[in-house]
Amino acid sequence: QVQLVESGGGLVQPGSSLRLSCAASGFTLDDHVIGWFRKAPGKEREGVSSMRGSGGTTYYADSVKGRFTISRDNAENLVYLQMNSLKPEDTAVYYCAAASNWWATIWPYEYDDWGQGTQVTVSS
Numbered sequence: 001q002v003q004l005v006e007s008g009g010g011l012v013q014p015g016s017s018l019r020l021s022c023a024a025s026g027f028t029l030d031d032h033v034i035g036w037f038r039k040a041p042g043k044e045r046e047g048v049s050s051m052r053g054s055g056g057t058t059y060y061a062d063s064v065k066g067r068f069t070i071s072r073d074n075a076e077n078l079v080y081l082q083m084n085s086l087k088p089e090d091t092a093v094y095y096c097a098a099a100s101n102w103w104a105t106i107w108p109y110e111y112d113d114w115g116q117g118t119q120v121t122v123s124s
């Protein structure tokens with residue numbers, strides 16, 4: 001069955017970097033759009049970034065443009081989110097998700113399958 005497992009979260013200071021990983025199994029990664037989302041306490045789930053399987057079209061939320069970079073290794077069934085210049089407002093549980101619709105961008109309703117999430121805390 002479809003499985004997505006995130007890793008790489010942690011507690012870091014403002015200005016630091018983290019790289020999140022999403023290990024996918026049970027489906028063909030390059031046939032899907034993979035997205036990263038986050039949910040902070042008291043806030044709605046927010047789309048952070050996504051990448052389409054073919055062509056590599058990417059989307060980023062305005063709040064992370066220039067700081068976060070999404071990448072994927074289809075051969076290894078891995079998707080990464082490189083997060084630089086982290087801010088306290090980036091603190092959230094980060095999820096990866098897969099969408100079978102090629103037109104998916106960064107709206108949660110577009111995605112079919114979700115991982116369990118990894119906590120990212122940015123604090124001094």
